[in-house]
Amino acid sequence: MEIQFAKRFDGISGSAIRDIFKLLTNPAIISFAGGNPANTALESDVISRLALKVLAQNGTQLLQYGQTEGYAPLRESAAEFFRHNGVDAKPEELLPVTGSQQALDLICKALIDPGDTMLVESPTFLGALQTFKLYQANLVPVETDEDGVIPELLEEKIKRHHPKLIYLIPTFQNPTGRTLTLERRKQVAQIVAKYGVMLIEDDPYRDLRYAGEPLPAIKSFDESGRVLYCNSFSKIISPGLRTAAVVCTDPTMMRKLVIGKQSTDVHSPNLNQAIVDAYLREGILMEHIRIISESYGKQMSKMQQMLATFPASVKYTRPDGGIFLWCELPEGFNATDLLKTATQMGVAYIPGTHFYTQPGTHHNTMRLNFSNATLENIEKGMNIFKELFISEGLR
Amino acid sequence: MEIQFAKRFDGISGSAIRDIFKLLTNPAIISFAGGNPANTALESDVISRLALKVLAQNGTQLLQYGQTEGYAPLRESAAEFFRHNGVDAKPEELLPVTGSQQALDLICKALIDPGDTMLVESPTFLGALQTFKLYQANLVPVETDEDGVIPELLEEKIKRHHPKLIYLIPTFQNPTGRTLTLERRKQVAQIVAKYGVMLIEDDPYRDLRYAGEPLPAIKSFDESGRVLYCNSFSKIISPGLRTAAVVCTDPTMMRKLVIGKQSTDVHSPNLNQAIVDAYLREGILMEHIRIISESYGKQMSKMQQMLATFPASVKYTRPDGGIFLWCELPEGFNATDLLKTATQMGVAYIPGTHFYTQPGTHHNTMRLNFSNATLENIEKGMNIFKELFISEGLR
The missing domain is CATH 3.40.640.10 (Type I PLP-dependent aspartate aminotransferase-like (Major domain))
Structure with missing residues (x-):
């Protein structure tokens, strides 16, 4: 007997993105796919100190x-x-x-x-x-x-x-x-x-x-x-x-x-x-935001500088902040199909089709995250993209 | 215009128990109503030490x-x-x-x-x-x-x-x-x-x-x-x-x-x-369980000893563990109605009716928690119950 699942799961596979992230377990791949903060933005020492402080002040209540x-x-x-x-x-x-x-x-x-x-x-x-x-x-x-x-x-x-x-x-x-x-x-x-x-x-x-x-x-x-x-x-x-x-x-x-x-x-x-x-x-958040924004801003600029060297047929957004850029390749390019080759070449992104209510459309779009990649890797990864797209006929 | 909520909320008020717990914000009330571990069973020092340890070993991964x-x-x-x-x-x-x-x-x-x-x-x-x-x-x-x-x-x-x-x-x-x-x-x-x-x-x-x-x-x-x-x-x-x-x-x-x-x-x-x-x-859990079980076991025994002094028309369960006893008063007694008086007298429980699929039935039942009350408060609280029920005609 098969288990009969609730109707809300009809048509939900959850698999597309999952498969992408499985590819990324290879640490050699430069990933623009996630939406993660930079590891360097995560302050273990501060969180340790605060955990100790709040547990010392108020441990019983927090554990209850x-x-x-x-x-x-x-x-x-x-x-x-x-x-x-x-x-x-x-x-x-x-x-x-x-x-x-x-x-x-x-x-x-x-x-x-x-x-x-x-x-x-x-x-x-x-x-x-x-x-x-x-x-x-x-x-x-x-x-x-x-x-x-x-x-x-x-x-x-x-x-x-x-x-x-x-x-x-x-x-x-x-x-x-x-x-x-x-x-x-x-x-x-x-x-x-x-x-x-x-x-x-x-x-x-x-x-x-x-x-x-x-x-x-x-x-x-x-x-x-x-x-x-x-x-x-x-x-x-x-x-x-x-x-x-x-x-x-x-x-x-x-x-x-x-x-x-x-x-x-x-x-x-x-x-x-x-x-x-x-x-x-403690009033330390605005200063932390200032510090991480300085890095993220440089990472975004670097990614945009790299995109500026692509053929002009590649369109991309120019935000004032956040952690993502959005790229449109010319019609006919399929970012979904190209992902496998891209990861084999050492770089990953999320095909834009997953961000639409109707799957299977907008295959020429892609989302790029810059917050979790070094300037060096942004340069390297974007050069791989350029190479890939040009080899696919991008002009 | 009123907000139109999803049908799943039809008939859900969430209020009965909420009102009970509101009564309990008064710290003078001896509460047998919750399902909490004893505050003394919560080890702030151990949790602090472990938080520090895992953040030192693996902080970036844990915060990502x-x-x-x-x-x-x-x-x-x-x-x-x-x-x-x-x-x-x-x-x-x-x-x-x-x-x-x-x-x-x-x-x-x-x-x-x-x-x-x-x-x-x-x-x-x-x-x-x-x-x-x-x-x-x-x-x-x-x-x-x-x-x-x-x-x-x-x-x-x-x-x-x-x-x-x-x-x-x-x-x-x-x-x-x-x-x-x-x-x-x-x-x-x-x-x-x-x-x-x-x-x-x-x-x-x-x-x-x-x-x-x-x-x-x-x-x-x-x-x-x-x-x-x-x-x-x-x-x-x-x-x-x-x-x-x-x-x-x-x-x-x-x-x-x-x-x-x-x-x-x-x-x-x-x-x-x-x-x-x-x-x-660290292998420290079984010893911790042994220590808290020793206390909880005494608390359960105390509550059962107190119930043994009630008129025999009060039925109660005799578990080998856990944190709850279940009481049945004779038919005609209404634990739901008596709760207000009980809390005014300084002791609380959860009326048993809330544990049934059909609300408004089994009003003569009640759930008593013993894990979060001292032996002294169990004696005191159970004596208040006995006094209350006898004044209501319990024989």
């Missing part, structure tokens, strides 16, 4: 069961930290979660029945797409341009499809690196208020800015309580600690998130929340 | 993104540890999770469509019931006696209801403290194999044994791969670390659990997994 609502001091310090993004939330409007991915899962749990429509930027983060698919959402893409999602198209699709939920990454978007303009942020906030649609604003990259001025979050223009603001400490402190938070200013919605979280993992680990809280309270 | 499949050394050490339960799993058959609650969530995610039937012991763990309800399962109770679930009734209900999944806590059950006999364990393994039904064996209390001989897990008799064995380090090391594991010997099922976990929280925090791994590898 905690509140589903989160470690109270972190709700305060994270709310305070988010204020520089224009997000003015009270501690009780902030729910610590086990990485932003959990926020996506809990928001879907609260809102999405099978068949409900969600609007997503096209292209968008593949991990989010997988979560939404497991909730059997009907995913409708919304076109983007250099300035992010196009508000007029967003409104048109809301009117046509009556979505329950919209998913946007407005700053240094994954996978494109693009940033929604100030004017569009205001428009999006107005649109969701007008139609009463919930919006996930996923904002993990905003503090990694290497040029230009910070823009306020869409949430800062939200008076309707419809914007769910997700931010994470994964890219700026440590992804392995799995500590993020979602701001939800609608108390009924917050209650559903908490009940969902209770039934999902009871609460996020206290020690991890306390370490991040101590990090924030 | 990890594998959804879990921290490889923990998969080994936990598989080794589970062997003393008769569960002989390979590391790749073991998935570390963020507390056993997450195992329940992921198993339902893999298997349960709305309306699918699940069989559960009656009564059973209320946190599990909430997870199952959020997956819109049709919950069918199976009667239990002093020796746990009754295999003949289990088989009869399988034939009648064609369940997708069965949920059992065979050792020192929550809420009753009862243990399934060896003979019944074998029968249950045979029944699930015969009908091809998946079974969750939730086994967090097994190592807290104060009398009698350990029994092998149901999983040890499972040749069909249908038994999903969940065990947790929450009750024996620390609940705040949120580290547990599920053993799944069917590779297709394991794949669904991993994909579900990836979309739920990417992976459990590495630091926490590494701390538990180091704890296991």
Whole structure:
């Protein structure tokens, strides 16, 4: 007898990316495929010191069961930290979660029945797409341009499809690196208020800015309580600690998130929340962000300099921050097919097709990560790409 | 416009228990309501030392993104540890999770469509019931006696209801403290194999044994791969670390659990997994279990001694371990109604009604936790109960 799995797994294989990452277990391969911070950005010594400090101060409480609502001091310090993004939330409007991915899962749990429509930027983060698919959402893409999602198209699709939920990454978007303009942020906030649609604003990259001025979050223009603001400490402190938070200013919605979280993992680990809280309270995060941004900015410039030496038919984005660039090869080139040869030559990326709601399209696109590669490897890896693409006929 | 929530939240309030725990913020109240280890069982110094050790050895890897499949050394050490339960799993058959609650969530995610039937012991763990309800399962109770679930009734209900999944806590059950006999364990393994039904064996209390001989897990008799064995380090090391594991010997099922976990929280925090791994590898867990079991055993005896002074119309279970006793007052007594007065008098419990699939029944039952109360407070608290019940007419 075969096990009969739930319908939500129909058509979910999870295999495409998995196979890519399997290829990467070879340490000789230069990987632009992941979304990892640089290993040098991870401060074992600081985290050790903070772990010791919080366990000495408060060990019994941290090792005991905690509140589903989160470690109270972190709700305060994270709310305070988010204020520089224009997000003015009270501690009780902030729910610590086990990485932003959990926020996506809990928001879907609260809102999405099978068949409900969600609007997503096209292209968008593949991990989010997988979560939404497991909730059997009907995913409708919304076109983007250099300035992010196009508000007029967003409104048109809301009117046509009556979505329950919209998913946007407005700053240094994954996978494109693009940033929604100030004017569009205001428009999006107005649109969701007008139609009463919930919006996930996923904002993990905003503090990694290497040029230009910070823009306020869409949430800062939200008076309707419809914007769910997700931010994470994964890219700026440590992804392995799995500590993020979602701001939800609608108390009924917050209650559903908490009940969902209770039934999902009871609460996020206290020690991890306390370490991040101590990090924030020591006031050392902005300086750490400055230091890693300086490196990441150089890595991004190097990757762009290398792309500038490619034939002009290769298009790529020019973000002011984040950890990704997005490349478009001329039509006819297939980044999905070329991946195997690329990894054999010693370099990897993620084919862009995985970032679209309809798989099997946009095979000429690819996502490149620069945060986890040295300047030397960026130069080396990009030269391998150039060689490969030119040997495939790129002009 | 009101937010339209997903149908899975219809009828889910999460409020009953929440209100009880709100009452307990008063530290003067003696609480038999939770399921917490004793604060004195939580070793801040050991955890500090291990955190320092693993971060010094392996900090960068622990702070970086990890594998959804879990921290490889923990998969080994936990598989080794589970062997003393008769569960002989390979590391790749073991998935570390963020507390056993997450195992329940992921198993339902893999298997349960709305309306699918699940069989559960009656009564059973209320946190599990909430997870199952959020997956819109049709919950069918199976009667239990002093020796746990009754295999003949289990088989009869399988034939009648064609369940997708069965949920059992065979050792020192929550809420009753009862243990399934060896003979019944074998029968249950045979029944699930015969009908091809998946079974969750939730086994967090097994190592807290104060009398009698350990029994092998149901999983040890499972040749069909249908038994999903969940065990947790929450009750024996620390609940705040949120580290547990599920053993799944069917590779297709394991794949669904991993994909579900990836979309739920990417992976459990590495630091926490590494701390538990180091704890296991240092070989200090069995001695720690011996020490806490000595205390908990005395606390259980004290609570039973106090119950022995109650009028004989009060029935209670006499487990060989775990952290709970289950009481039945004579028909007509309402533990749900009496809770408010009890907390005003300074003592709390969980009304038994919350452990049944049909709320509003079995109001004469209650669950008492003894692991998180001193001998003095157990005496004091139980005397308050006796006074209260006698003043309510108990004879």
